[in-house]
Amino acid sequence: MVKGKVVGIISNLITIEVDGPVSQNEICFIEHNKEKLMAEVIKISGNLAFAQVFESSRGLKIGLEVEFSGHMLEVDLGPGLLSKNLDGLQNDLDKKEGVFLKRGEYTHALDLDKKFDFISSAKKGDEVHSGDWLGYVTENWIEHKIMVPFKLEGRWKVKEIVKNGNYKITDKIAVLVNDNGDEETITMIQKWPIKVAVKAYKEKPRPFKIMETGVRIIDTFNPMAEGGTGFIPGPFGCGKTVLQHAISKNAEADLIIFAACGERANEVVEIFKEFPELIDPRTGRKLIERTTIICNTSNMPVAAREASVYTAMTIAEYYRAMGLRVLMLADSTSRWAQALREMSNRMEELPGPDAFPMDLPAIISNFYSRAGMVYLNNGKIGSITFIGTVSPAGGNLKEPVTESTKKAARCFYALSQQRSDSKRYPAVDPIDSYSKYLEYPEVQEYLTKNVGDNWVDNVLNAKNWLLRGKEAFDQINILGDDGVPVDYHITYWKSETIDFVLMQQDAFDKIDSITPFKRQKYMLDLILMICETNFNFESFEKVPPYFKRIINILKQMNYSEFKQDNFYNFENELKEVIKERSVQ
């Protein structure tokens, strides 16, 4: 084993003199008193290795012994990861003792003594490749596939596979042999280095399905594809986290991997508290059963914050290889970029814009490219849909993290300070935001088939009303209320109706917070009908109060159970109100 000695310390950047070969990103352990502090090599120069320690460096001294592990930062993949609360280095937070985190205490993410019922699907003599399924165990309710480890290259044969039965995750499940006669014993656990993308699939097609989120401003106006990517930039307090939480509660996904990256601990506590109580509307099971939380809050070590998003992505890739639809959320990717910046500055690298490292755009686009829908070797589909938040300095979108992410992600959910100030939640900007997927012919086809014949046209029509409403509003502001034709006011208020009833959504209301596609279609049709109606007004002053009545009734509909008595009562009331002023 290669060893070294500490020769320099600046904050969490440790310089180590090494006595043998070491590799970039290799993990090492600094021995201090009785603690072993984990660190990652981030630069090598001659016999000096520069490492970022994943812990506070307080009290570290020159001359401390360092042991190199011979591998990069790896995670353990196996049954039992679901419903866990892990830190950025995949330590199980629940296994840690005491109220305060202890430096150098590492706990295993998996429960090594836990037993699962294994049911085999491969048999002796089968030819297999990395990622192929050998059988499965049941984890919560999913069929957790036991796979040929991702790191096995080339062609292997099943030499031995155990009988169906109850096994510990560390027990032998199978023995594989390759053409050279090398044997590999397979258990339910495999390891994988987090910074390397898992490529154990056949191909990655363009996403063609839409993933329902229950959030109208996404589903209706800027839909997210299954296996798609998107990001939510916005100034502080504009609703990034609330929007992500809303998505995680309702999204049509088998699994949610939530990376709380350098944000508030209380927000994670909210998930700990709520998810064991909330029900997944699709499976009727508790939300926590489909969720894994990777939690490296802002007060936890900065270097581990950088690792946390990779740990989360690797776990997502692992479950994708089982043919599952995984939704990964990261809040906030800017904190990860800042962690990179802190290290880069400490190493005195030549800085790029805003002192971020020069290769930031490449790092971000590499990361986003790990998401996607894939055809597995057996032809089955698996997907990772990834949505990250971005916290731009000063709320200004012209900054490196936002700009780099914009190039990498296909959906852009820009939160606007102005909308948030006027409590128009979710504060997604209706004009600036986009989903590139809405332009994909295969997605349009999917929507036509699954939501409705004229769906895409109707959505574009609604967007057009928003644009016209904005133009009318600008004119009214320039020329004054009575300086424009009454029609301008009507157009503006029609767009306001779309805004208030479809775009705005109360994330804290039991009913309004979740809107399935069917209901979104019903409401969009209803509102477009209002938009297409000609109304008669004697003066502009009559327009706002009338439309406020309409909006109020429509909002009551949003708060009522879909297609129940209350809902229809409001709809009838609405029809009466429309009759008052509609003309043929």
Added chain:
Amino acid sequence: MQTKAFQKIYTKITKLSKATCSLNASGIGNEELAFVDGRSAQVIKIDKDEVTLQIFKGTEGIRTDAEVIFTGNPPILKVSDQLAGRFFNSYGEPIDGGPEIEGEEREIGGPSVNPVRRKQPSELIKTGIAGIDLNNTLVTGQKIPFFADPDQPYNQVMANVALRADSDKIILGGMGLSNDDYLYYKNLFDNAGALEKIVCFVNTTEDPPIERLLVPDMALTAAEYFAVNKNEKVLVLLTDMTLYADALAIVSNKMDQIPSKDSMPGSLYSDLAKIYEKAVQFPSGGSITIIAVTTLSGGDITHAIPDNTGYITEGQLFLRKDSDINKVIVDPFRSLSRLKQLVIGKKTRLDHPQVMNAAVRLYADAANAKTKRDNGFDLTDYDERTIKFSLDYSNELLAIDINIDVDKMLDTAWELFAKYFTKAEVAIKKDIMDKYWRGK
């Protein structure tokens, strides 16, 4: 300085800058506390046998042969019940003429709470100020700053909040506090008969600015003692965090680090988060709530200090002078308490969330109407009514001199709704409207 047997003493400084010095020494720990010519200093960098120290009081007059004593420890605070009612400087030394504290030595800036050991905050903090209790309700375990220009009475408002809130201890961390403000706090706490539950760590404008860097950690170490060991509800007041961040910038600048936005260090977010994230609700009942002050320059919240703060804290309370009523108000647009959801309509009356939102929405309409008026356009009847409403709303609810309970705030809002608007204009969920509407 009394030297002890295990302490290492050196007398050969090799480099001196405005705030740092370097010397050759061995066996020194990172972040260790030292004394250079009697001045407190802390290890910030070790390169082979060269140790670099940051000297809190600055290096003026330090000679290359000055005595450097390493203590073998990071900065510590002695904690015990004796802290109550006392005033200390940035190093935790008494400045009130009282005796030294006896107690357990604790490293300041200690480890973080394991997130899975936290409890979700759920206890409302009552302040009597409607701009806070009604629109931006505070909860124990929360961290929230006042955003205010330097001429706003933030120290007074914060003191009021502290004294009205139901807490077991109030810990004041004063950074760059003017001597007048320091005496203001001291007298106020004295007169309120609250001295027994106060602990103060103060760095005044007369003290060296770098010393401020110790104040939040000192205050929070004391807070953790009372919250964890005594299960007490602790309120920590930190004023002014902008001056704290300025001190960070001075140090990083002296260290030749590449500054990021507004000359602030690239690590500003992490540095501030380490402090604010000490706010916590413990399952055992103890809690640490942090109320801070971040002074702004000309109301600019995009500057790196308020910006990073906003990304860390659970909302902000924005103070500004309302020229229409000539009073300071808690601005409903720029203010936010993100934990209010946990208590409003649950610990307070059911109609609270809806009333709060409706009032702010109508206030926003008034702001639009005023812009219209200022641009010389005619106002509609609705515009006129919103403007009248906004004046009453500011006077009776937003102004910081209000001291009423939450039910009264809600009743006041309903009265104003009925006075100026129709049901459809107020647009609140029907069942709540049916119960509380006071008009026709």
